[in-house]
Amino acid sequence: MTCLLITGCASYRSPLPSVSPPGEDEETRISREFRREAKKHFTYINNPEIERYIERIGQRILSAMGPQPFDYRFFVIADPQLNAFAVPGGSVFFYSGLIERAKSTSEIAGVMGHEIVHIKGRHMARQSGPDAISLLSLVGMLLLARSGAGAQAAGVVGQAVSATRQIAYSRQLEMEADTLGVRYMTAAGYDPAGSLGFLKTLDQERSLNPIDVPAYMMTHPITQERVANVQLVIRSLGDVQSKSEVFDQLKKIQVLIRLARQETDKVIDEFQKLVAQTPGDSAAFHLLALAQHHKGQMSQAKANYEKALKLNQEDAGLYRDLGRLYTDSGDFGAARSMLDKASSMEPKEPLNYFYLGELLEKENDLRAAAGAYLNAQQLSPFWDKPPARLGTIYGNLDRLGDAYYYRARFLLLQDEDERAMADLEKAIKILGENSARGQTAKDELNNLRARRR
């Protein structure tokens, strides 16, 4: 089945040992191979806010866990199914349908903690036994796994259901992922009740639609035992101080997912009713403005952002969004002051510098724009948007060595190793091996060559 699904099975098999469980290097390789296949099967949500939202949660939990053997990557798949999964070696995938059904960011953090523990604890290898090939077939099944409705839409009902059952984690591994996941998310400052809340959300989903069980429930079976265990872990943590963001960004992310699905008019209608009912609700004005901006209703959007700002001056995201509206309306001075305000409130949020880069590009100050994108890249080295912009800008500035170098970095994040290597070679040729950047490019090229052996 895996062979039917994954093209180029031979290339999967050859580099892998057939004895002993895959070590960490093999798991990193598996993650990369999986991501290459996944791009052909899934559509990712391509939105800076949504990408950063899920990465922020993942990185925050990881930083509470200490040093890690993997570079973790986080992806949001545009798919209404309630699902999320982890691939050995550090890749975590959320379906937009799960994000839309969650009731708070701490529920998402609960799923994130659980999935990261599956990776960190090498659960798939432990489940699949000592044969690396069986681990790969499990990974292949992840691509197939779907809920009943999703499988019907894809016309692969039998395959999908049996694949989904086969990659279900054992009871023991689920308990371990819950126990450690709750502890890590709590250490990261999320409310551990979110973990329990998500299990309840799943249970509600099942009672609403008992025939079409969400894929997530099939791969991570929910039992009374799990619920009781999570309750016990939460109680054992005692009174925890949750440092969660004062303004939960989940509702905004849910709106952005709907805008990406072309539901803009519906969203505007809903939020227009909401602001009429609750005129003191800053978030409602904010999200109405966001949808109006998306539709190109700039003056209405501006008025509603300003109403939101009058009601709440503490949300950096609001200044950022208003800054983007000013950028798009050509009011560059106002845009600059909004984005500077957002940076002063959240100096470590790369979105602030990314949008500043967009503004500076519009102002035709490409050098300063490159500086802003470099800041964004340093704050989030696995985010592919800043190096993509840097590649283009350096090209326009006629700094071709740098342009090839950043395009290579972007391609590496896309797991396009061959093309990245070709660009690194061009960069080295132009920059010279003795320049600092040329030396960096050379080191990176050597690393890439070494990992292909």
Ligand SMILES: [Zn+2]
């Ligand atoms: Zn699980």
